[in-house]
Amino acid sequence: MKIFLKPEVWPIQQFIENITERDNYYLPSFQRDYVWDEDDVKSLIDSIIRGYPIGAIILWKPSDKDFIKGDPFSIPLIDTDGDNGGDYYYVIDGQQRLTSLLLLFNEWKIQRNGEEISLEPISLYPTPNGGYRLYKSDKRGIDISLLLKVFAEPGMSSLQIYNKLIAKYSEDYIKKAEPIIKRILEYKIPVYIMSTTREDPETVMEMAQAFIRINKEGVRIGNVELMLSLLAGKMGGLIRDTIYTSYKEIRDTGFEIQIQPLIRLVLSNFGFGQSQISHVERFASSLDTLAKYPADQIKPTLDKSVNAFKLAVRFIQRELPLPSAQLLPSQQTLVPLAKYFYTEDIAEFNNLSTEEIGKIKHWFILLNFIGYYSTSPDSKLEADLRAITESSGVFPYHELLRNVEQRKYPTKIKKDHFMRGRNVNVLKRSGRQYLFILYLLMAQNDADDWAGHPITRVPYKDLARHHIFPKEFLNQNLVIDDPTDKEIAINNLGNITLIDKHMNSEIGDLPLHDEDAQRYSGEDRGYISKIGLSESTLEKHFIPLDPDLWKLENYEEFLRERMELIYFTLRRAYPRIIG
Known part of the structure; x- marks a missing residue:
């Protein structure tokens, strides 16, 4: 037995101190991107305050720390001043x-691998009866991060x-917040530490299987992805360094x-x-053989490979246009x-x-929307790569569709199929294809971020996934008994758009319609009139112009109407892939 499991329970404060001051925590490349937004973090904090379980943290502790330190593609969970000296x-x-917890304890900003990750503040408003409200802004209540420091x-x-x-x-207001903040500080998180006695290809395979079984986030990742992450260091220095650069x-x-x-593209070339990559022993052996090739035999293929990959990225950025791979349901479509x-x-x-560019775009959008590479990617990629190498000088659009x-x-x-986005939580990974399509269509529509900037010119990390009918407003006033059904009713495609993060925080839980604002929030105006959103802006976000549809009582009709508007634009923009 080479894997040993040790369950522990750590208070949040101790865990944060372990990460920032004592031990060294790294992310394998498949775990890299942080995708939560302020709504996700607000829900996490609310669960902690209420004492609800938030799930276990699972760590892998190799027997040799150089196994992690030698992985060129892993990055630190948070940048620190060198080695903390621990495990x-x-x-x-x-x-x-x-x-999210690191952001909470560090005033909503951290550095990871030299890049800043930040969120708008989450604030606490303690109510007179010992309760509380949470807000996605520091304009109401007190910044929880500051209260934690106090x-x-x-x-x-x-x-x-x-x-x-x-x-x-x-x-007195600060004192009312103290017992609520203490619940956060005293909250305990279950932590499972998986220790290995040696790190060989067989162990990597075991860890891949463990990850598949314990993963709860719906991340479709298999043996190949984990092995490529962890065996990358076995590739020759020139290959590894060129890929990393x-x-x-x-x-x-x-x-x-x-x-x-x-890595898949480079190894293919x-x-x-x-499919060969799936066989861990043979894969590791082949990497050892490749590492021994003379540099002059490797470099031309390697340089041509990375240039082709960069060109594929530029194509997607310019032609769709797509600002971030985070929007892609499957990054394997780049291969x-x-x-x-x-x-x-x-x-x-x-x-x-123009014809060939159109075919490439339609193929790319289709495969991402249908989730083609989400399961059994090895054999599907193998067939598609073969069709490409056997093509006669043009993109093999019809051959690739036959494979599909x-x-x-x-x-x-x-x-x-598209209208299922009305019955899916598009903020979860299982609904990512709908968010992908939404961004593409908003880009086609020249939509702005409600702060005066075209969304195509705004970094994706600065866009919030905005609930048109605010999430907190619906949580309080939408009457649906089943929690899962309610979550879908709030987070489906019909209720989501993309806007400036600061604007999203400013709107908070203020309703759209003036009457709802007066009835539920004690405000004179709903946010559409308060911000002064024009009809043109609303149309570009597929928001129906009939003000009656902005009322809570007509929420279902609003969703149906907006889905129709989105689908109409999809059919007009990409007729080749619409059935």
Whole structure:
């Protein structure tokens, strides 16, 4: 037995101190991106205050810390001033929750691998009867992060923050918040530490299987992704360094790719079959053999591969346009596109005909929407890469669609398939294809972020997934008994758009319609008239212009009407893939 499980329970405060001051926590490349927003974090904090379970954190502690330190594609959970001197861990499950807690304890900003991750403040409003309200802004209530600093450990810095707070709020108001903040500080998180006695290919396979079984977030990741992350260090120095440099260059543009698609392309161009990668022993042995090749035999193929991949990314950024790989339901769709550019020696896609560009775009959108590579990606990629290498100088659109058809996947997006977005929580991974389509159509519509900037010119990390009927407003006033049904009713495609983060926080839980604002919030106007959103702006976000549909009593009709507007734009923009 090479894997040992040790369950523990750590108070939040101790866990944060372990991460920032004692031990060293790293993310494998498949766990890299933080995708939660203020609504997610507000729900997490609310669960902690109420004493609800928030799930376990699962860590992998290798026997040799150099196993992690030697992985060129892992990154720290949070940047610290060098080695903390303690143990080394991979965060296998719980990255979103840990990152959220780090933001909570660090005034909503942290550095990760030299990049800033930030959120708008979550504030606490203690009510007179000992209760509380949470807000996605520091304009109502007190910033919880500051309150944690005051009550966590008394000291000079916490005294200074306390004095600033009582200058702005009454001392009694701060004291009312103390027992609520103590619930956060005393909350205990279950932590499972999976220790390994040695780190060989067989152990990697075991950890891959463990990850598949314990993962609760719906992340479709299998043996290949974990092995590519953890065995990347076995590749020769030139291959590893070139891949890493190119990978970092792409991420520096804000596109936020994962490493696996790039490694898949490179290995394919060195003769590796996608299915071959699944056999861990043979895969590791082949990497050892490849590492021994002379540099002059490797470099031309390697350079051509990374250039083809970069071109595929630029194509997606310009032609769709797509600002971040976080929007992609499957990043594996980049592999066949890059393979086509590699096979046909295409250095720039300006020379492609309008017809060919259209076919590539339609194929790319279709496969992402239907989730083609979500299951059994190895054999599907193998068949698609073969079709590309055997093509006669043009993108093999029809051959690739035949591969899709043979797997019993749809080759057209039918209306009823698209309308399922009305019955799916699009903020979860299982609904990502609908958020992907929504962004593309908003880009087609020249939609802005409600702060005066076209969304195509705004970094994706600065856009909030805004609930048109505010989430908290619906939570309080929408009468649906089943919690899952209620969650879907609030978070379905019909109620989501993308706007500026600060604007989203400013709106908070204020309703759309003036009458609802007066009835439920004690405000004179709903946020549409308060902000002064024009009809043109509303139309570009597919928001029906009939003010009666903005009332809570007509919420269901609003959703139906908005879904029709989105579908109409989809049919007009991409007729080739509409059935």
